Amino acid sequence: MLTKEDIERFKDRLLKEKLQILSDVLGEELALKYFFSQVEGDIADRAQDLYENQVLASLSGLQRETIDKINEALRRIEEGTYGKCASCGADIEIERLEAIPYAILCSACSKKEEKIKPVKGL
Numbered sequence: 627m628l629t630k631e632d633i634e635r636f637k638d639r640l641l642k643e644k645l646q647i648l649s650d651v652l653g654e655e656l657a658l659k660y661f662f663s664q665v666e667g668d669i670a671d672r673a674q675d676l677y678e679n680q681v682l683a684s685l686s687g688l689q690r691e692t693i694d695k696i697n698e699a700l701r702r703i704e705e706g707t708y709g710k711c712a713s714c715g716a717d718i719e720i721e722r723l724e725a726i727p728y729a730i731l732c733s734a735c736s737k738k739e740e741k742i743k744p745v746k747g748l
């Protein structure tokens with residue numbers, strides 16, 4: 627079971643990782659602007675969606691995949707389901723989250739999934 631502190635720590639890592647990817651693509655200045663506009667929510671939703679789509683379009687497949695996973699993990703933190711396996715509902719091993727903070731499957735389910743289709747980075 628994850629404590630509030632664990633979740634805060636993982637959230638921090640997820641946000642940093644996202645910022646890192648955005649910096650690689652947009653350059654640091656734009657990434658920070660984009661990132662903080664998102665965090666503070668001071669751009670109208672529709673404009674932000676449009677901007678987000680443009681940003682996502684400039685990412686490589688793997689970067690985009692990672693951002694998607696990070697967004698999903700952040701959504702799960704908001705929802706209170708972070709750290710639970712999306713497939714079997716068991717707690718994801720904390721060591722696994724330390725290695726991949728955006729993992730949404732426990733290691734057993736991820737192994738099963740890999741047999742069906744290989745998932746990069748999981």
Ligand SMILES: [Zn+2]
Nearest residue numbers: 711714732735
């Ligand atoms: Zn599972």
